[in-house]
Amino acid sequence: MELHDVWFVLIAVLWTGYFFLEGFDFGVGVLTKLLARNRLEKRVLINTIGPVWDGNEVWLLTAGGATFAAFPDWYATLFSGFYLPLLVILVCLIVRGVAFEYRVKRPEENWQRNWETAIFWTSLVPAFLWGVAFGNIAHGVKIDRNFEYVGSIWDLLNPYALLGGLVTLTLFTFHGTVFTALKTVGEIRERARKLALKVGLVTAALAVLFLLWTQIDSGDGKSLVAMVVAVAALVAALMANQAGREGWSFALSGVTIVAAVAMLFLTLFPNVMPSSLNPDWSLTVTNASSSAYTLKIMTWLAVIATPVVMLYQGWTYWVFRKRIGTQHIAADIAH
């Protein structure tokens, strides 16, 4: 295994970490309309991710930065090619971060309602668009001999990619629902478990369709294994949810995300962005990667820093391990 292969795996790991962690953040954001019955419940939901969402989002920045360093051409083609969807994602992430932080800073109802609406939409839209983006990456897009994306925005909105978007949206919502069941106490927890069943079934239907399509499109033996794991984990997550095993349910929905991302990356390898115009124009781990020296330095960084990051991020979850209910939300809204 050469270093650029190692980095292909590491980039996959970073995206997986991002979707696992911000996946439930996005899901919780969507639940503010889907699950919460009143504004107090919305606050319970938002506070389950309050201390951690920012750290979770850094997985995206790290995935971006690491792709820039390890695969400059992948970074360049992807972000200049998927320009407008990425713009929308960035706008959402900007508004979303401000919304979490500023919502409580004024007591006026209008102010708070507006930010709540913002949290819902800016969680829903990126959850959908990341699926569209990765659907397109896996499927291949119009890339010319100079590694430039030459398609239009409409090419990106093809049925396969849109289905991918629905899968990430529902899967993240499911992930957020079981997370909510795990992190809350009281009535909202019960309702989260009931909702998880519904969302989970929809997710399963869409995911099976999308993953099968992917498998037929560009799969092999390994991706088939990943697909089976993803689907089995999703079913098991649903069963655990029905049995009231919230920890298991959350862990298993996490496994679904890990396996689904793994499957997409397995179908890609050794490409990183296949060209639909000519296979010779595809970006691969070899032609898109950085020099051996840079990859070596980056590997040292990743080997040392990633475990440390996971350790202290994990510690944060332990510090805030208590479930949250309506009784934990202070009545005086302005801080």
Next chain:
Amino acid sequence: MDLALAPETLARWQFGITTVYHFLFVPITISLAALTAGLQTAWVRTEKEKYLKATKFWGKLFLINIAMGVVTGIVQEFQFGMNWSDYSRFVGDVFGAPLAFEALIAFFFESTFIGLWIFGWDKLPKKIHLACIWMVSIGTILSAYFILAANSWMQHPVGYRINGAKGRAELTDFWLVLTQNTALAQAFHTLSASFLTGGAFMVGIAAFHLFRKRHITVMKTSLRLGLVTVVIAGMLTAISGDTLGKVMFKQQPMKMAAAEALWDGQNSAPFSIFAYGDVSKGHNTVELSVPGLLSFLADDTFDSYVPGINDTNKAEQQKYGPGDYRPIIPVTFWAFRWMIGFGMASFAIGLAGLWLTRKKFMLPQHLRVGEDEVPHLVLFRNKALSPKLGRLYWLVAIWTLGFPLIANSWGWIFTEMGRQPWVVYGVLQTRHAVSPGVSQTEVLISMITFTTLYAILAVVEVKLLAKYIKAGPPELTEADLNPPTKIGGEARDADKPMAFSY
């Protein structure tokens, strides 16, 4: 470069707008993290309530500010790929590494520990909670270092070779990229300017309250801390600016010639404090200049030779081939002056303030005041400023809050525009760096989107800051004074509302 709609023009405007905007928040974040941490340390050590109140007050403003810094930073991570894909392809092997280091080492640090700090008041023992804000502070400084090392490589590329076959620059010495003198000087200058900014922010807001005779105890402490910070950081900013200037005279003579609009090289080159007329045609209507100062700034002697714009342009044409290697002279000329002018004005106001509000033991009996009284502004040994002059000082002190922000912005505009037409000095020109596959319409859409969004958020942010500034430090609660002794909070508090919730 002259064409208004050259492919790179919009992309450059967008980069300029998003980056200058982002950098309004960065220096305040860097300095307020450390200053808040310092205040919280004082609280933990002395248990004086004024320090806890100050921590809560400045911490709140810090959080309002860092939220904007964080979200505008996301754009920075991705816009190289979006608008500057050829740049990314060409430099990614070198430039990407410090960015990845920044994300993996600094961003995780900052954002994880900021969450712990915001929500940890009733979940963490006092000292661990304090450690969290220090972690945030370390994170902000590390982050600054890595990104400045990356920028320094654009100013003065080192530790790389050109791979002709792949058509890109490749890293050969990462340590050199991190430790070259440009990076050290830039980090020193930017970090000291950041503390000047945060110090002035503190001075301005404390002066506002003291002027209105509100929250005197907390604000006197804050004023003092702010003033000391402004004076020390102001001095360091000047020293590091001088160092960086000397480095730039060697590495980018064009930038420094343009800073002075010095058209032809000369010995004992003067430095004009103010120039009137069209500097782009040679500034012959100079009002006020200090002879020999530019030579001194260049290499510590008043009579040395400083190359001019024309000589440097010719030298670069010989080196890099035909072309125009001049930046936009009036911009560099004025940006350089506004940077120094506003930065040093803030320093001077701080210095004056430190003297006027000096400690009790330096004052005669009748001018000393108690802990909860607004200090007299004492200019000479025995005499306080007249009410009119005193009022004027407080107003100026309030206004100084904005000066370093202006200076910082012009500092970046100067150093980035002064490097033009290069994006990586001597290696890659800006016009070869843009994304060939991105249409002008797309860039226009994103520029309008970001600009509009940023403008709206600016209004929201400033209003929110104003609200919390006016409100002053919060009253302390029982919970504030009795932090938990166990990680995760005390068991008896299991059903209590959280000390802070979104």
